[in-house]
Amino acid sequence: MAEALKRPGGELASRPLHFFWVVDCSGSMYGEKIGTVNHAIQSTIPEMVDAAKDNPNAQLLVRTLKFSTGATWVTPTPVNVEDFAWDDLDAGGVTDLGKAFEMLAAQLTIPPMSDRALPPVIVLLSDGQPTDDYKSALDRLLHLPWGKKAVRIAISIGQDADDDVLQQFTGNSELVLQANNPQALVKMIKWASTAASLVSAPASRPKDMDELPEANDAPNATNAPLVLDMNNIPDPGSVGANDVW
Template structure:
């Protein structure tokens, strides 16, 4: 642990939040099963990254949205204790409601001003059916919403990339496209390892970042995959 006047450097919380589309279209062609499997497979990798940086306490939870939104895992849970229970798909795509609920949790309190920037991962296969813009405005009005690392994964070709890009809010970071289960696993592993590692790095290691970005984003896996026989979504 790094030393500083007065004692050891205190552990800082890093909130990692999955925001998962559970609308009815996610039940088609095994999308929701693939999402459940990919997140579950990512957990050992997340734990390894967290173990490498004892100055960050990685806390994980999950928000699901369909007809309305609800916390799938409501309490910030230490990554070593986090377990994934399968999501089921049904209903419409109330992304705006999900972002409003997310904004409520990123206020101070319950957040603290000494946390590390949260990592928010939005995964969707469609288009919002409610007032997405209002929810996004509420999220961005919160300091931790604006400072968060926001990543989006598009499942299939019907996902609204413009909406996902607005959620990300950085022109140099693009939505990741997953047209099959293998691509989804690859993207989720990247978010839960490379992005998490960057977000948990001490601030003293971060230099030369673009404006409005306080966490270096590693080079992602290619967001564009050529059409192939195994592209099922």
């Protein structure tokens, strides 16, 4: 996938597309929730590989950031999706979402981001309420050029998740996906892992994208916004009362 794409008049090298899993590993995720997350992301990796092959202009790089009491990069450096392996996560501790935003923001500057990169994709999974001061870190993240341009999706796990906070992160209530049972969580993870990063929908471009030098200087600017087909967000389905988290 890192090979150049040949076209009349020259070659277009693939451009990095950074995909971040940001996973709540607090104590309330213990058991079935974190087990479902581990299984779903592990099983969707081959689908991400296949989707990446269909977009040779992009080099899909994946990382995992977990947060509970503090936050830690599970994947210290970006990994090509073909080489990415999911490490099962454990749950315990509090919900230091602000620390996760702080560590994420530190990776969305140039460097370490390349000025040739495509808009990054950030998928945040959480089932609770932040236990630290998340607002200042989120504000910094959303004021970074790459933070503004990022495709930001949140998966709200269970009925105790703070959807207001998740909507502040996404900036769009439609991109706060509800997962109140294992089946819905698997659906949302699988959709976010592929459609979110590899569907091009220029009409959904942020209004200020053309003002960003990274977009204007790109060798193929029309391919820069890899964003969402909002019509294809999966229906979580109906479940009985006993199946709801």
